[in-house]
Amino acid sequence: MVTVSVEGLSVALGRREVVSAVSARFHGGELVGIIGPNGAGKSTLVRAMLGLVPAQTGSVSIDGVAVGRMAARDRARTLAYLPQGQTLHWPLDVERLVSLGRLPHLAPLSRIGADDRAAVAEAMARADVGHLAHRIATELSGGERARVMLARALAVGAQGLVVDEPLAALDPGHQIDVMELLAREAHAGALVVTVLHDLTMAARYCDRLILMDQGCVVAEGAPAAVLTAETLRGVYGISAKVDLSGTAPMVVPLERIR
Amino acid sequence: MSAASIEVHRTRHPALLPLLVVLVVVAVLASLGLGAVPLAPARIVAAAMGEGDAITRTILFELRLPRALVGLMVGAMLGLAGAVLQGYLRNPLAEPSVLGASNSAALGAVAAIYFGFAEWHAAALPALAILTGLAALLLLFALAGRSESPLTLILAGIAVSTLAGAGISLSLNLSPNPFAAMEITTWLLGSIENRSSQHVLIALPCVVAGIALLLVDGRALDALALGEDGARSLGFDLGRVRLRVLLGVAIGVGGAVAVSGSIGFIGLIVPHLVRPLTDRSPSSILIPSMLGGAALLTFADVLVRLIPTSSELKLGVVTAFLGVPVFLVHLLRERRLW
Numbered sequence: 066m067v068t069v070s071v072e073g074l075s076v077a078l079g080r081r082e083v084v085s086a087v088s089a090r091f092h093g094g095e096l097v098g099i100i101g102p103n104g105a106g107k108s109t110l111v112r113a114m115l116g117l118v119p120a121q122t123g124s125v126s127i128d129g130v131a132v133g134r135m136a137a138r139d140r141a142r143t144l145a146y147l148p149q150g151q152t153l154h155w156p157l158d159v160e161r162l163v164s165l166g167r168l169p170h171l172a173p174l175s176r177i178g179a180d181d182r183a184a185v186a187e188a189m190a191r192a193d194v195g196h197l198a199h200r201i202a203t204e205l206s207g208g209e210r211a212r213v214m215l216a217r218a219l220a221v222g223a224q225g226l227v228v229d230e231p232l233a234a235l236d237p238g239h240q241i242d243v244m245e246l247l248a249r250e251a252h253a254g255a256l257v258v259t260v261l262h263d264l265t266m267a268a269r270y271c272d273r274l275i276l277m278d279q280g281c282v283v284a285e286g287a288p289a290a291v292l293t294a295e296t297l298r299g300v301y302g303i304s305a306k307v308d309l310s311g312t313a314p315m316v317v318p319l320e321r322i323r
Numbered sequence: 324m325s326a327a328s329i330e331v332h333r334t335r336h337p338a339l340l341p342l343l344v345v346l347v348v349v350a351v352l353a354s355l356g357l358g359a360v361p362l363a364p365a366r367i368v369a370a371a372m373g374e375g376d377a378i379t380r381t382i383l384f385e386l387r388l389p390r391a392l393v394g395l396m397v398g399a400m401l402g403l404a405g406a407v408l409q410g411y412l413r414n415p416l417a418e419p420s421v422l423g424a425s426n427s428a429a430l431g432a433v434a435a436i437y438f439g440f441a442e443w444h445a446a447a448l449p450a451l452a453i454l455t456g457l458a459a460l461l462l463l464f465a466l467a468g469r470s471e472s473p474l475t476l477i478l479a480g481i482a483v484s485t486l487a488g489a490g491i492s493l494s495l496n497l498s499p500n501p502f503a504a505m506e507i508t509t510w511l512l513g514s515i516e517n518r519s520s521q522h523v524l525i526a527l528p529c530v531v532a533g534i535a536l537l538l539v540d541g542r543a544l545d546a547l548a549l550g551e552d553g554a555r556s557l558g559f560d561l562g563r564v565r566l567r568v569l570l571g572v573a574i575g576v577g578g579a580v581a582v583s584g585s586i587g588f589i590g591l592i593v594p595h596l597v598r599p600l601t602d603r604s605p606s607s608i609l610i611p612s613m614l615g616g617a618a619l620l621t622f623a624d625v626l627v628r629l630i631p632t633s634s635e636l637k638l639g640v641v642t643a644f645l646g647v648p649v650f651l652v653h654l655l656r657e658r659r660l661w
Contacts, residue, residue, distance in 0.1 A: 115556055122402035141558030154413035168546055169558040217549070230657050239594075 066093025067224035067256050069114055070132060073123035076106075076113050077279075083109045083282035086123065093224060096251035097258045098267040101277035102301055106147065107260045110277065111227050114258070115146050127225075141169035144222035149229040149260070151214050153202055159213050160198040161187055166220025185220050190248060192216035208239035215246060225256040232263055244270040264316035268292055268309055276300060291310075292316055335607055336600040343597075343614035347395070350621035353398060354391040358585040358628045362387075370401075382487025385519070394621040396530045397579040399590055401425075402616015403609060404572045405590020407537045410544030410605025411568045412467075414476055415595070416653065419576045420587035422463055422476070423483030424456050428580035429510045430487040431455030436506065437494045440521030449525050459483050460569050513586035515624055522582040533575015534613065536567045541606030548605065586639045588646025589616050595649050619645075 069091040076084040084106040091097055091114075099107045112118045114125055116132040125132045127143055135143075145166070153162065166188065167181040189195045192212045197205065202213055211231060218226060228247065232240045240263065248270050251257040261267045267274055268288040276284040276291050278300045284291045290310045297305045297316070306317040356362045360382055362370075369375035370383045400418060408417040419425045431451035434440070440447040466479035491511055498504040543564045546554035557560055580586075593615040594608050601607035620638070623645070627636040 112552065117552055117555055136558075137555075137560055138558040141556060144556075146552070146556035148550060148552045148556070150550075152553060155605065156548070157548065157603050161602050161604060162548075165545060165549060165557070168542055171542070271408045 066254055067128055068092050069125065069127050069144070069256065069258075071110075071114065071123070071125050074110070074113060074124055074125060075121040076109050076118050077121045078109065078118070078323060079272065080134070082121070083280055086111060086283050087277075087280075088123075089108040089275060089282065089285065091225075091256050091258055093256045094185075094251060094254050095231075095256065096248050096270060097256075098261045098271035098274045098288075099258065099277060100261055100264065100267055100274055101283075104279075105277040106280040107277055108229050111229055111260060111264045115144055115227060116140060117146075138169050141223075142221065143223055144225040145218040145223040146226055147214055147218040147226075147228045148152065149233065151210050153210075153214075156201050156203045158198070159194060159200050159202050159205075159216075160185065160189070162202045162213060163194075163220050166217045166222075169221060175302075184222050188216045188220035188222075191219055191249075206238060207234050208242070211235055211239060211243055212246070215243065215287040219250070226258070228248055228257070230260050230262065232261065232266060240266055264292060264297075264305075264318075265314065268314040268316055288314065298322055330596050334602050335611075339597065339600045340614070343611055343618060344619040347614055348620070350618045350625070351391050351395065353625045354394060354621050357388045357625050358382075358387065386517070388460035389518045389523050390515055390518050390624070391621060392523045393515045393526060393582055394624045395582045396526050397515065397586065398620025399613045399617040400530045400533055400575045400579040401586065401589035401620065402593040402612040402614075403534055403537050403590075404576050405616070406545065406594045406605070406608045407540070407568060408572065408590070409542075409563070409594055410547065410608075411540075412476060413547060413550075416477055416591065416650075418588065418591040419572060420484070420585060421591060422480040423485075423487055424463075424572060424576050425585040425587060426484045426487035426491070426511075427459030428452040428456035428577045429585040430490045431577070432581050432584070433491050433507050433510050434633035436496070436510075437503070439493050445521070445525065449529060449581035452581040453529065453574050455487070456577040456580070457569065457573035459487060460573055463577050464565075464569075471537040510584040510639070511639075512637035513540055513642070514627075514633060514637045515583050518582060519522055526578050526582045529574050529578020529581070533571045533578065536571030537575065538609060540564050540567055541609055541633075544605035584637075584639065584641055586620065588642045588649070589620055591646050592642075592649050593619055595652075 071087055073087045074084055074087045075082060087110060101107050109118060129133065132140060164177060164185045167177060167184060170181060189198060190214045194212050194216050195251060196208060205213060231243050244266050247257050247259055253303060271288060274288050274291040275282055276296060283300055284296050292307055292309060294305060294307050297303055302322050304319045304322055306319060308315045355367055356364060362379060365559050366379050367383060370379045405418040409415055431454060435448040435451040440451060463479050463483050466482060467476045491554060495504050495507050498507060543554060543559040546557045546559050551561060593612045597611040597615050599609050623641045624638055627638055627641055630636055
């Protein structure tokens with residue numbers, strides 16, 4: 066199982082410090098949700114975890130190795146990443162798209178092998194998109210496309226999966242599909258970190274939440290500890306009805322306060 | 324939507340590469356055989372064996388063969404450069420001439436002639452063409468930034484291309500005599516008429532280097548289909564990819580333009596023609612675009628010889644007419660008319 070530790074991490078985009086002195090540890094087997102208002106630094110934090118943006122100060126290490134020192138292919142095989150926005154620039158068919166996840170495993174000039182094909186088929190089965198294999202990915206519905214992009218990330222076969230806003234523009238049914246898929250991966254031993262906006266989904270599926278505001282971690286812990294009426298008021302500026310008891314936790318935003 | 328529910332199995336059509344190889348061979352034979360003096364295949368074979376009459380051998384080895392080789396090299400280079408630029412910029416309208424690289428390289432070539440550098444050393448002209456091509460690409464990438472919008476890139480390309488065109492026009496305007504002006508016009512319109520083995524030797528190392536630099540990054544181009552973060556998260560060093568693409572296009576297209584002038588649209592047309600016969604991934608169109616570019620440019624060059632006009636048509640004029648329909652198709656698709 067993989068462990069990612071972030072220590073005293075600050076990241077600047079241009080001149081603006083977007084992530085300020087964040088420390089956090091992520092272990093295999095847990096589903097961690099990163100929540101917070103727009104512009105809180107969530108996406109930048111996960112991008113820094115993957116070494117996609119350099120740290121200003123502090124460090125990110127994967128299993129004790131600084132992310133900047135790892136060979137890019139090794140890092141790619143350890144942590145898979147699904148950026149926000151479901152970007153796909155060419156009308157590939159689903160199977161071809163999912164097989165892009167095998168790129169970190171291919172030796173130069175070698176062709177995609179039997180084990181790669183098996184990994185692609187398995188990833189498609191886990192994301193329940195096997196029946197879409199020969200459809201054109203750019204022509205799928207939003208919900209189908211979200212699962213296909215997740216299958217692409219799963220095909221990497223990494224121990225860690227970092228997903229940025231996987232629920233954007235999905236209907237409730239597809240939101241549940243995606244969250245259950247992420248939870249299954251985590252409980253099978255993977256480290257799954259996901260940026261989320263839906264607080265009810267975060268409360269229901271995540272083992273641990275990290276609440277960010279203005280680049281800093283404001284609260285961290287079990288959903289019940291993080292999602293309180295006071296923290297929501299302080300961070301989001303909303304009043305909310307919070308009921309985290311029982312099997313159907315709920316966070317219903319009521320009105321804007323400030 | 325019936326279109327969305329159609330199941331397709333998108334792989335490279337098994338006949339694509341053999342078909343392109345046949346097209347290249349046919350194009351070369353046509354280029355060797357057709358012209359002011361038609362040569363029957365039997366005469367070509369006889370001359371190639373060292374038999375036949377001296378006139379046939381002269382026509383074949385000193386006129387037709389260098390012209391055919393230059394056509395193949397320039398076409399292959401432009402086709403591959405178009406395919407790589409489209410993949411790298413994730414933009415189906417990217418292409419050396421649309422982005423201003425061809426015109427800029429032509430400006431370097433014209434400057435070499437105008438200021439007399441070309442007379443110092445045979446390598447001065449291609450070297451200057453490569454340098455100005457590289458400068459144009461750097462300017463283009465700086466202007467377009469990291470934008471993935473086709474519009475930004477096309478506008479930046481128009482700016483770079485217009486600037487280079489203005490430079491060429493300026494030298495045309497100031498040219499000391501009509502002969503110099505005619506020569507400069509040739510660079511603008513593009514032609515491979517009257518090429519000699521020396522032109523082959525100028526273009527060959529540049530085109531070989533360009534192709535070698537551009538063929539290695541197919542997988543990175545595939546990964547870029549997922550955007551820059553997606554590609555980097557799959558372990559690709561995009562800084563190095565960018566460097567190889569820049570150098571490959573500048574050296575290859577610079578060397579090609581140094582012997583042919585600015586021939587547009589080959590790199591736009593060919594990837595569009597071959598893409599439907601592949602799985603649509605950027606890597607799968609690289610070699611087909613190279614072969615297709617070689618065949619298309621050679622056929623276009625045969626065409627300019629066959630069309631009866633008072634003075635021979637320039638190659639760039641023909642390819643520009645061929646390129647317009649591709650733009651039209653894109654325009655119609657953008658406007659959802661088709």
